[in-house]
Amino acid sequence: MPLHVPPAPAPALRxxxxxxxxxxAVHDAHTPALRSLEGQLSVELPLPVHVLEPVTSVGRPPRTRLTGWRFLIRSGERFVAAADTRLTADGWAFSHFFEGPYVAATERALRQAEAPGTRYQPRLLSVPxxxxxxxxxxxxxxxxxxxxxxxxxxxxxxLAPAPPGIAAYRPHPVSELLPVLTHRLAPAALATPA
Known part of the structure; x- marks a missing residue:
C-alpha cells in the first residue's frame, strides 16, 4: 500500500x-525525550487528524471533522515524539508536544502500510x-x-493500545470496523428499539 502523504498547511509546519x-516550549513539554536529546531533530510525516463525531442517531452515517495536524519528530533512526497543531481563529497554531505509545504505534502502522499494492492517503482518525x-x-x-x-x-x-475486542495493527475495511465503533458509541436509548 504505497502511501501518498499529503503536504501539511505551511503555517502548521512553521x-x-x-x-x-x-x-x-521544549523544556515545558511533558516529553523527556525531547528535553534530553542533543543533535538534529527533524519534523516528518504530517498527518491530518480527524475526529469521529458522537453518534446521535441510529442509521445516520458517521461524521468526521478535521481537528489538527500531527507531525512525527525524528532523532536519528527513530521517532521520539510528536507535535500537534490546531486550527485557531488566526490560522494553524502549535498545540503541544507528546510522546508515548501512539508515536511508536503510528510509525509501525505506517511502515506496515508501505507494502506494495493499493495507494492510500494516510490520516489519523480519533475516537475519543x-x-x-x-x-x-x-x-x-x-x-x-x-x-x-x-x-x-x-x-x-x-493503533495500540486499542480498545478491548479490537485488534491493533490489523487493517479493517471501513464497512467492517465502523459499524462496530458506531454500535459501541450509540447511546443506549438509540440502540434499543421502541
Missing part, C-alpha cells in the same frame, strides 16, 4: 518548527469516547486531506 526551536486512535488509509490519494468521510474502499488500522 508553528511546529518554531516550537522546536523554542527552548521554553473509546480512547482509540486509528490510521485511516483513505483511498482518494488526491483528495483534500481536511475533508471527507471514511469510504467503502478505505481501511482503518487501530
Amino acid at each position: 508553528s511546529v518548527l518554531a516550537a522546536l526551536d523554542s527552548a521554553s 469516547e473509546l480512547y482509540m486512535l486509528t490510521l485511516w488509509l483513505h483511498r482518494g490519494v488526491g483528495a483534500d486531506p481536511g475533508s471527507g468521510l471514511p469510504g467503502a474502499a478505505d481501511l482503518l488500522v487501530p
Whole structure:
C-alpha cells in the first residue's frame, strides 16, 4: 500500500518548527525525550487528524471533522515524539508536544502500510469516547486531506493500545470496523428499539 502523504498547511509546519526551536516550549513539554536529546531533530510525516463525531442517531452515517495536524519528530533512526497543531481563529497554531505509545504505534502502522499494492492517503482518525486512535488509509490519494468521510474502499488500522475486542495493527475495511465503533458509541436509548 504505497502511501501518498499529503503536504501539511505551511503555517502548521512553521508553528511546529518554531516550537522546536523554542527552548521554553521544549523544556515545558511533558516529553523527556525531547528535553534530553542533543543533535538534529527533524519534523516528518504530517498527518491530518480527524475526529469521529458522537453518534446521535441510529442509521445516520458517521461524521468526521478535521481537528489538527500531527507531525512525527525524528532523532536519528527513530521517532521520539510528536507535535500537534490546531486550527485557531488566526490560522494553524502549535498545540503541544507528546510522546508515548501512539508515536511508536503510528510509525509501525505506517511502515506496515508501505507494502506494495493499493495507494492510500494516510490520516489519523480519533475516537475519543473509546480512547482509540486509528490510521485511516483513505483511498482518494488526491483528495483534500481536511475533508471527507471514511469510504467503502478505505481501511482503518487501530493503533495500540486499542480498545478491548479490537485488534491493533490489523487493517479493517471501513464497512467492517465502523459499524462496530458506531454500535459501541450509540447511546443506549438509540440502540434499543421502541
